[in-house]
Amino acid sequence: MVDKRTEQIKELLPVYFIMGSTNCNGRDPVRVLEEAIAGGITLFQFREKGESALTGKEKVRLAERLKKICQENHIPFIVNDDLDLAIELDAHGIHVGQDDLEADIVREKFSNKILGVSAHTIEEAEQAIKDGADYLGLGPIYPTNSKDDAREVAGTGIIECFRNHGITIPIVGIGGITPANAEEVIQASADGVAVISAIASSSDVKETAKSFLRATSK
Numbered sequence: 077m078v079d080k081r082t083e084q085i086k087e088l089l090p091v092y093f094i095m096g097s098t099n100c101n102g103r104d105p106v107r108v109l110e111e112a113i114a115g116g117i118t119l120f121q122f123r124e125k126g127e128s129a130l131t132g133k134e135k136v137r138l139a140e141r142l143k144k145i146c147q148e149n150h151i152p153f154i155v156n157d158d159l160d161l162a163i164e165l166d167a168h169g170i171h172v173g174q175d176d177l178e179a180d181i182v183r184e185k186f187s188n189k190i191l192g193v194s195a196h197t198i199e200e201a202e203q204a205i206k207d208g209a210d211y212l213g214l215g216p217i218y219p220t221n222s223k224d225d226a227r228e229v230a231g232t233g234i235i236e237c238f239r240n241h242g243i244t245i246p247i248v249g250i251g252g253i254t255p256a257n258a259e260e261v262i263q264a265s266a267d268g269v270a271v272i273s274a275i276a277s278s279s280d281v282k283e284t285a286k287s288f289l290r291a292t293s294k
């Protein structure tokens with residue numbers, strides 16, 4: 077029996093757009109998010125990382141502007157890594173990886189919010205579930221340019237392997253996902269795809285978001 081919360085999380089995962097100011101090819105991230113929402117993204121994560129990433133007040137200011145757009149469009153606003161920022165903004169959730177704050181501590185400090193955790197092994201997945209994760213981010217599924225410290229490319233087999241092992245928690249694949257390969261990520265029984273550059277640096281953000289929505293609708 078799948079509980080109501082799990083169903084609600086699954087409904088948020090189909091097209092999970094992740095972006096920060098460094099992903100937008102110099103375009104205004106506010107405009108990029110508005111276009112991605114118009115194209116039908118289902119969830120948004122603010123991930124401000126990389127050499128020229130904003131810090132301090134500028135990062136908070138951009139996060140506030142992007143959260144406002146999400147709220148106006150009933151899209152949950154998730155913060156990557158930064159628990160203080162997530163709490164300060166009263167974000168809808170946070171995503172942490174294996175090298176970030178421990179998920180159980182985050183769950184305790186940011187309770188009844190959406191908690192996503194990156195996992196690369198069954199053990200990491202089982203620990204994340206124990207810690208109260210609402211979904212897992214698995215990847216990189218394909219080669220990615222959006223994360224310079226990405227682990228080894230896993231392929232869609234990692235999703236099938238986790239499912240065959242009895243991991244039933246909502247899963248989103250991440251890493252190098254495009255409208256052309258998104259369908260096979262869903263066929264491997266992920267509940268959605270997480271996308272950075274294919275949408276953020278697209279010449280037509282709205283149309284690209286739409287094509288992901290088509291590719292992931294079951």
Ligand SMILES: Nc1nc(C(F)(F)F)ncc1COP(=O)(O)OP(=O)(O)O
Binds near residue numbers: 092094174193214250
């Ligand atoms: N940010 C992410 N979001 C997802 C999500 F599931 F939301 F798609 N999955 C995986 C990651 C990667 O998280 P992490 O390993 O901490 O690296 P970084 O902090 O550089 O993103």
Ligand SMILES: [Mg+2]
Binds near residue numbers: 156157171173
């Ligand atoms: Mg992280």
